[in-house]
Amino acid sequence: MNAEIIAVGSELLLGQIVNTNAKFISKCLAEIGVNVFHHTVVGDNANRLKKSIEVAEKRANLIIFTGGLGPTKDDLTKETIAKHIGKKLVIDEQAMQSIEAYFKRTKRVMTENNKKQALVLEGAKVLPNEHGMAPGMFLHNDTHSYVLLPGPPHEMEPMFLHYGMKAIQEKMDVKEKIESRVLRFFGIGESQLETEIESILDRQSNPTIAPLASETEVTLRITSKHQSSEEARRLIDQAEHELLSYVGDYFYGYDDTSLMAELIKILEKQNLTIACAESLTAGQFQSEMASYPGVSSILKGGVVCYTNEAKQKMVNVKKETIQQFGAVSKETAKELAENILLSLDSDIGISFTGVAGPDTLEGKPAGTVWIGIARKNHETKTFLLELASSRNGNRSRTVKYGCHYLMKELTK
Amino acid sequence: MNAEIIAVGSELLLGQIVNTNAKFISKCLAEIGVNVFHHTVVGDNANRLKKSIEVAEKRANLIIFTGGLGPTKDDLTKETIAKHIGKKLVIDEQAMQSIEAYFKRTKRVMTENNKKQALVLEGAKVLPNEHGMAPGMFLHNDTHSYVLLPGPPHEMEPMFLHYGMKAIQEKMDVKEKIESRVLRFFGIGESQLETEIESILDRQSNPTIAPLASETEVTLRITSKHQSSEEARRLIDQAEHELLSYVGDYFYGYDDTSLMAELIKILEKQNLTIACAESLTAGQFQSEMASYPGVSSILKGGVVCYTNEAKQKMVNVKKETIQQFGAVSKETAKELAENILLSLDSDIGISFTGVAGPDTLEGKPAGTVWIGIARKNHETKTFLLELASSRNGNRSRTVKYGCHYLMKELTK
Numbered sequence: 001m002n003a004e005i006i007a008v009g010s011e012l013l014l015g016q017i018v019n020t021n022a023k024f025i026s027k028c029l030a031e032i033g034v035n036v037f038h039h040t041v042v043g044d045n046a047n048r049l050k051k052s053i054e055v056a057e058k059r060a061n062l063i064i065f066t067g068g069l070g071p072t073k074d075d076l077t078k079e080t081i082a083k084h085i086g087k088k089l090v091i092d093e094q095a096m097q098s099i100e101a102y103f104k105r106t107k108r109v110m111t112e113n114n115k116k117q118a119l120v121l122e123g124a125k126v127l128p129n130e131h132g133m134a135p136g137m138f139l140h141n142d143t144h145s146y147v148l149l150p151g152p153p154h155e156m157e158p159m160f161l162h163y164g165m166k167a168i169q170e171k172m173d174v175k176e177k178i179e180s181r182v183l184r185f186f187g188i189g190e191s192q193l194e195t196e197i198e199s200i201l202d203r204q205s206n207p208t209i210a211p212l213a214s215e216t217e218v219t220l221r222i223t224s225k226h227q228s229s230e231e232a233r234r235l236i237d238q239a240e241h242e243l244l245s246y247v248g249d250y251f252y253g254y255d256d257t258s259l260m261a262e263l264i265k266i267l268e269k270q271n272l273t274i275a276c277a278e279s280l281t282a283g284q285f286q287s288e289m290a291s292y293p294g295v296s297s298i299l300k301g302g303v304v305c306y307t308n309e310a311k312q313k314m315v316n317v318k319k320e321t322i323q324q325f326g327a328v329s330k331e332t333a334k335e336l337a338e339n340i341l342l343s344l345d346s347d348i349g350i351s352f353t354g355v356a357g358p359d360t361l362e363g364k365p366a367g368t369v370w371i372g373i374a375r376k377n378h379e380t381k382t383f384l385l386e387l388a389s390s391r392n393g394n395r396s397r398t399v400k401y402g403c404h405y406l407m408k409e410l411t412k
Numbered sequence: 413m414n415a416e417i418i419a420v421g422s423e424l425l426l427g428q429i430v431n432t433n434a435k436f437i438s439k440c441l442a443e444i445g446v447n448v449f450h451h452t453v454v455g456d457n458a459n460r461l462k463k464s465i466e467v468a469e470k471r472a473n474l475i476i477f478t479g480g481l482g483p484t485k486d487d488l489t490k491e492t493i494a495k496h497i498g499k500k501l502v503i504d505e506q507a508m509q510s511i512e513a514y515f516k517r518t519k520r521v522m523t524e525n526n527k528k529q530a531l532v533l534e535g536a537k538v539l540p541n542e543h544g545m546a547p548g549m550f551l552h553n554d555t556h557s558y559v560l561l562p563g564p565p566h567e568m569e570p571m572f573l574h575y576g577m578k579a580i581q582e583k584m585d586v587k588e589k590i591e592s593r594v595l596r597f598f599g600i601g602e603s604q605l606e607t608e609i610e611s612i613l614d615r616q617s618n619p620t621i622a623p624l625a626s627e628t629e630v631t632l633r634i635t636s637k638h639q640s641s642e643e644a645r646r647l648i649d650q651a652e653h654e655l656l657s658y659v660g661d662y663f664y665g666y667d668d669t670s671l672m673a674e675l676i677k678i679l680e681k682q683n684l685t686i687a688c689a690e691s692l693t694a695g696q697f698q699s700e701m702a703s704y705p706g707v708s709s710i711l712k713g714g715v716v717c718y719t720n721e722a723k724q725k726m727v728n729v730k731k732e733t734i735q736q737f738g739a740v741s742k743e744t745a746k747e748l749a750e751n752i753l754l755s756l757d758s759d760i761g762i763s764f765t766g767v768a769g770p771d772t773l774e775g776k777p778a779g780t781v782w783i784g785i786a787r788k789n790h791e792t793k794t795f796l797l798e799l800a801s802s803r804n805g806n807r808s809r810t811v812k813y814g815c816h817y818l819m820k821e822l823t824k
Contacts, residue, residue: 012451015437015440015441015442015448018430019430022431025427026426029427036425037460038425038454038460039431039451039452042450048449052450059463189520192520194484194525210486211484212428213482214564280702283695283716286694286716287695287807289694290694293771300719300722301717302715303714303715304698304699304716305713306711307708307713309712310712388517388518390543391705392703393543393566395699
């Protein structure tokens with residue numbers, strides 16, 4: 001079964017909202033093994049919508065519409081489909097009752113145009129709307145299945161999950177289950193990663209392996225199909241095992257995790273506290289850590305020592321250290337990490353000092369960063385970064401490298 | 413001129429990412445008067461991409477592609493377009509040099525597949541990529557204009573803004589100039605703002621006034637059309653003047669500014685330094701401030717006092733204060749702000765202490781926040797917030813309220 005998702009709404013074409021509905025539906029369909037080959041967005045215009053349906057019918061046998069089911073004049077999805085496939089629109093009594101009940105409940109006046117929302121395609125299975133008024137529909141004719149869903153995500157998502165998916169699955173001749181897993185990597189570029197695993201990529205078929213690069217990370221998505229979910233997962237396990245034998249050094253987690261989330265897990269497990277001295281990152285490391293609930297048992301706090309004055313006054317960095325080596329130096333990073341650990345009596349002290357940019361500092365180019373990691377009963381480690389991003393790209397990368405190096409230290 | 417935006421990438425069809433690029437580009441095109449009638453998403457498949465181009469060519473004369481310009485094998489946008497319109501791909505020397513320079517700068521190994529990124533359509537105007545490697549392209553043949561942009565938003569957005577739009581506008585037969593201006597408001601809800609300016613909204617035609625609410629702010633976009641840009645701007649001035657007579661108290665800036673950027677301007681102008689003591693925000697206020705270059709003359713630094721221990725050790729909050737009033741209290745906020753000012757000898761001390769959530773703290777509900785503002789030779793002020801967002805929503809709003817209240821204090 002091949003699907004196309006058509007979102008109807010001029011507000012999408014004007015760039016006022018993002019088409020999150022297509023993402024949501026695509027993700028759901030991938031999980032039940034329906035291929036989505038196209039998304040289309042078209043405005044509130046009957047003629048252009050009709051033509052888009054014709055295009056979609058040539059390349060998909062399941063067409064899912066979102067939007068245009070409301071009470072106003074520019075809502076014309078079901079009217080256009082009805083005309084196109086030669087079906088009448090009929091009042092759905094249950095939908096009408098629930099619309100009337102809605103107005104009663106919210107003590108609002110029901111204007112005449114709201115009755116339009118109870119009209120459905122003759123012969124369609126009606127999909128109840130538990131969070132709004134316009135019902136959804138599922139209709140199958142000889143050649144195609146059509147699913148009509150409301151536009152607002154808070155109405156569409158539960159309707160599709162609870163009723164739409166079921167209607168589709170009942171029609172599907174389900175043979176294969178699709179399973180997928182995302183592996184996350186840090187510290188390796190997309191092209192280098194691909195070169196390392198080229199031999200695997202070249203002979204992939206089932207599972208397939210798809211690399212995707214974001215600004216700072218690379219992910220590999222492994223997707224497998226099989227009649228048995230268990231076997232599909234076994235194929236993924238096997239591919240993962242082989243991939244990690246090449247690039248396992250850069251692997252840090254699965255699916256929707258982040259470097260910070262993984263670091264927090266390790267700190268929690270090892271029962272360790274941390275204190276931070278941040279210069280160029282100016283609190284970003286600590287702020288990101290605090291974005292996860294329950295970190296107060298880990299994060300003791302620390303200092304934003306953006307100026308040299310603050311480095312001396314708040315973290316007792318020796319004046320001579322800064323004079324001799326500069327604020328952006330191995331020596332300053334070391335003192336910052338060690339002193340913040342002592343100040344807050346934590347197990348770990350981490351420090352970030354560097355040149356965010358755009359200008360150079362102390363003759364050092366933008367992107368030069370030192371990270372210090374001090375630990376009780378361990379020698380202090382320092383790490384040099386030479387980044388090449390924008391000011392805030394450099395700051396964000398520094399935070400990620402901080403997580404990366406600290407994790408490596410703690411799991412050695 | 414009618415445009416279609418084609419996003420190329422299987423990750424979109426699998427529901428792994430949202431097509432924010434289409435929204436961004438649509439918004440930009442709306443502002444320069446280009447109609448967007450369709451968005452299409454197609455996977456990394458040459459045959460389906462070719463067919464999508466054929467469909468688009470029938471209904472648009474400007475086709476904008478995003479994605480598929482990278483170094484890997486599944487990046488096939490320019491190859492497919494080249495074949496379709498009968499153009500060769502040629503090495504762009506400047507792009508090649510900048511790719512080589514990128515690898516040199518970041519001290520990474522340049523694998524062979526990266527050279528592919530320097531290939532461009534013969535005869536195309538090359539759009540520089542200032543945040544990545546793959547260059548963009550603009551090409552016009554007898555019937556259509558084609559714009560090729562990279563997929564990652566942080567590369568695509570600046571490229572389109574600075575180079576893509578210009579190339580399109582040069583091709584356009586512009587008769588009416590469109591001017592627009594965004595007014596930004598904080599501290600007022602969308603519906604309240606709309607009620608206040610209802611009389612203006614009701615009779616708008618040229619300029620038009622469009623309210624848009626984000627999670628924490630409301631903006632009004634004023635757009636006017638006229639053959640003369642000057643006259644279009646005059647119409648906007650007039651509308652702005654009238655709008656601000658109703659809701660000027662909540663207005664803080666224009667277009668892409670932010671509360672923090674406006675606060676920095678005021679601090680710079682008044683030649684003031686600031687020090688910060690952050691509990692629930694955990695460095696977010698300082699980190700946001702440091703995201704603007706050149707703040708080292710303003711931001712002395714401060715403390716992330718996430719724990720009570722840190723509040724006492726690092727900011728000398730009296731134990732009795734915390735015992736008697738709690739860490740989330742007017743009294744603690746006051747001491748934090750006053751003490752951090754003294755520690756770093758700054759002109760201003762600002763403090764944030766509160767319950768981010770999701771759990772309550774000291775019997776206070778999530779969203780309870782105290783902000784302290786201490787100034788040399790001024791009485792210390794404190795402000796209570798009662799927020800109702802998520803953990804990180806509450807933290808972000810706290811930072812914004814900090815900017816808001818401090819600006820109000822400094823411009824009284």
